[in-house]
Amino acid sequence: MSVTARPSDLAYDRVRHVVPEVEWATFADDIDAIHALKREHDAVILAHNYMTPEVFHGVADIVGDSLALAREAQTVEAGTIVLAGVHFMAETAKLLNPGKRVLLPDLRSGCSLAESITPEQVRELRAQHPGVPVVTYVNTSAAIKAESDICCTSGNALAVLESLGVPEVIMIPDQYLARNIAAQTGIRVITHPGACEVHERFTPLDIIGIRQGHPGVQVLAHPECPPDVVAEADFAGSTAQMQAYVERERPERVALITECSMSDNVAAANPDVDFVRPCNLCPHMKRNTLSAIRAALEQGRHEITLDPATARDARRAIQRMLEVA
Known part of the structure; x- marks a missing residue:
């Protein structure tokens, strides 16, 4: 009689050259339980590229950078979305799926960028630069998005700026993303002194x-x-663009200057490429452990809710971005 393979066994086939078997064995029970809980609770797991391999390859249904997750969130049919990422990503999933339950495994999963700016500061920037459109990075709270004209991600920021057809924009809150994108355009960019604590x-x-x-x-x-x-690098792009570069160019050896779990996940899909791993960890992303995801499904925690007026205005900025993308 044949024995049906456990989900954890099937997942390990994808990561065996990046995760030792003895380590994977410690994840197996949680992985198998999470797969059963997803069926029981009509749930899907959206996971950012910075998740560790046991989450990214072991339990996630949809993976990608913030742009990909924003797009894919709109196609989800399940009644519950578990967002393995940070708080603003869960809010974005809720904005695009207001009738669904969205769960965040750990409420401490914040973001230094999202915390670097307030709605009052956005309004002050508008007052200082009347008529200049506000382009807001998705790495922000719904309250900040609601104060914005349009959102962007690192993957589509250039297209978003060029779509506006204006000589000047306010681009918040990441000063480095704004300056790097401005260098590719003739558009003057007014910045805010926010930054990602990893990058x-x-x-x-x-x-x-x-x-x-x-x-x-x-x-x-x-x-x-x-x-x-960025000037010292051979290529600069979002996590999805970096992954596409590796798959297209097939470099013999590569270093990804970003959160280090990204390298593990791209390496799993590209075993012929030698990955050098400079490692800066995001402490917020790493709170999305298997045990936290399992508890979120078992207990229905922590559900994301949004003020209706804030959600309406934030949704407009997100949807305008998706129309450009």
Whole structure:
């Protein structure tokens, strides 16, 4: 009599060259339980590229960067969405699926960018620059999105700015993303002094050291990094764009200058590529453990709710972005 393979066994086939078998064995019970709970509660799991492999490959149904998750959230048929990411991503999923239950495994999963700006500061910027459109990075709360004209992600920021047809924009809150995108356009960008606590720690010396220690390495940087870091890289793009670059160019050796779980997940899909792993961890993303996801499904925690007026205005900015994308 044949024995049906456990979900954890099937998932391990995808990651066996990046996760030791003895370590995976500690994840197996939670992975199998989560798959059963998803069926029981009519749930899907959306997971950001920064999730650890046991989440990304073990239990997620839809994976990607913030743009991909925003797009895919609209197609979900299940009644419950578990967002393995950070708070603003769960809010975005709720904005696009107001009739569905959206759960965040750990309420402490915040974001330094989202916390760097307030609605009052957005209104002050508008008052200082009357008539200038506000482009807001998705790494912000619904309250900030509601104060905006349009949202963007690192993957579509250039297209969003160019779609406006104006000489000047207010681009918040990531000062480095704004400056890096502005360098690709003739558009003047008014910035806010926000930054990602992961990407702002990288320096040009980090890349120089990687090149010295790993001759021939190709270096790919996220545009949330400071401009001098991006200038040292061979390519700059969102996490999805970095993944596409690896799959298209097939470099012999590559370093991804971003949150380090990204390298693990791309490496799982590209076993022939040697990944150098500079490691800056996002403490907020790492709160999305298997045990937290399992508890979210078992207990229906922590459900995301939004003020209707805030949701209406924030949804408008998100949908305008998706129309451009």
